[in-house]
Amino acid sequence: MNRRFLLLCFFTISEASLQCFNVIPSNAISNSDPIAELFHVTAGECLNYCIQQSAQKGDGCVSVVFHRNFNTCQLYGHDGTLDDAQLVYLEEHELYIRSSWEGPCQDKEVPKRGYQQQPARYVAPSQQRITVSPHDYVPPNNNNQNTNNNFFVVPKSQPLSNVDLPKIDVNSIREGVRKSPQNFESAIIKEMDELESEDYFVQTTTAKTLRKPNSMTTFKNPTRGYKCPNKQDVLSYFIVYGARMFTKSVPQRLNGVDQSSCAMYCSQNINAIGNNIPCYSFNYEGANEICEMYNKQDELHWSWASLAIDQDYVFADKFCINTKKDCPAETNYPVHLYRQINRNIIRKIAGLNSKVACLAECIDNEDCKAVTYKSALCVLHNSSPSDDPRILSEGTEKTMVIENGCYVQLKTDEDLTTKVKEQSSDSWQEWSLCQFGVKGRKMRVRTRECDECEDNLQMEEC
Structure with a gap:
């Protein structure tokens, strides 16, 4: 029964991880400090954090070790082969090694502190090529070298497989695994029981x-x-x-x-x-x-x-x-049903039988901020309800207004940049949630952007 459950967990989670990760069951990383540690989480949450938030916190995430029994995970900036790090056999653990940095697997922004181990497949956000030191990567032939000497085209590598990893003597690892103290295990199990109903x-x-x-x-x-x-x-x-x-x-x-x-x-x-x-x-x-x-x-x-x-x-x-214009993936396009805009018209396009085609015309128009779509008629406007909700008026069951999400996102980014500039250079951001761990203790952190300050990171125990 136990073996069947482990096999089920392995196959269900590994299938979901094929898009962004390769999974190695019963493995973990030893002799290396993680860039982050999360508590009371699922494997999906850990993988989500690795892609969605780790780079925004400043560190590039390459691998995740998930502990099934305790619902904790450690995130690393390498694949377990950096310096003195080792891959070890450890039951009830799963090692997820990132295999893609494209599409939904792409970092939301370039990590400020970079990657501890530069991934071969790395694709920077909104970029198709990355700067690589000649010491880190040497093109196999002259055809792979870009005309700009500071850039190299990174070739596609083969999918990661277990044969690429260090060979592990399972029996010797099992004998050498140190068991945690009984009182520690009892405390963890008690905490798990309390959380089970939450x-x-x-x-x-x-x-x-x-x-x-x-x-x-x-x-x-x-x-x-x-x-x-x-x-x-x-x-x-x-x-x-x-x-x-x-x-x-x-x-x-x-x-x-x-x-x-x-x-x-x-x-x-x-x-x-x-x-x-x-x-x-x-x-x-x-x-x-x-x-x-x-x-x-x-x-x-x-x-x-x-x-x-x-x-x-x-x-x-x-x-x-x-679209011709580069708009980020997962952009939101707000829809106002049964509404229309009767002013600030840039252009009218007849015969577009799709609201998606109408929206594409707006995105590719530098002045378009919203469209009114009704019965194959596409009307482009240079004003948006996000700027002025009063421009919306009652329509019919066949009309709707769709905002240009690219414009809305650009405006939001500009407002955020302005707000940051207005703030004091030494002001602290809000405290994070109690999701980080240092030596088994729950911690929270906060940061600030201050070039003249000695300390831009604060941590305290929760």
């Missing part, structure tokens, strides 16, 4: 009873799919505020996550425990931080979604778009 980011939780909606609507997405079929297509989301998917189907449910993390799970098509699922759309309830992911069986006639008007929710529908 619903920490699990899949099979009972959803709250939803009230019967007073009004319903539908939303059509002509390019709905859980993956983009073409490389030039960019995965994005239509966002309908104040609405939720209305269906009798049971969604894949995540608790205690923010909206961006919910979108990332949907983009990677994995659920809370790391299983592969096709995610086409999701509901998000911000007050209780609940994410509900749906597959195609929950759509009406494939391209129609039945929505209930509910101000507590946000509905996100995945779609693919191809």
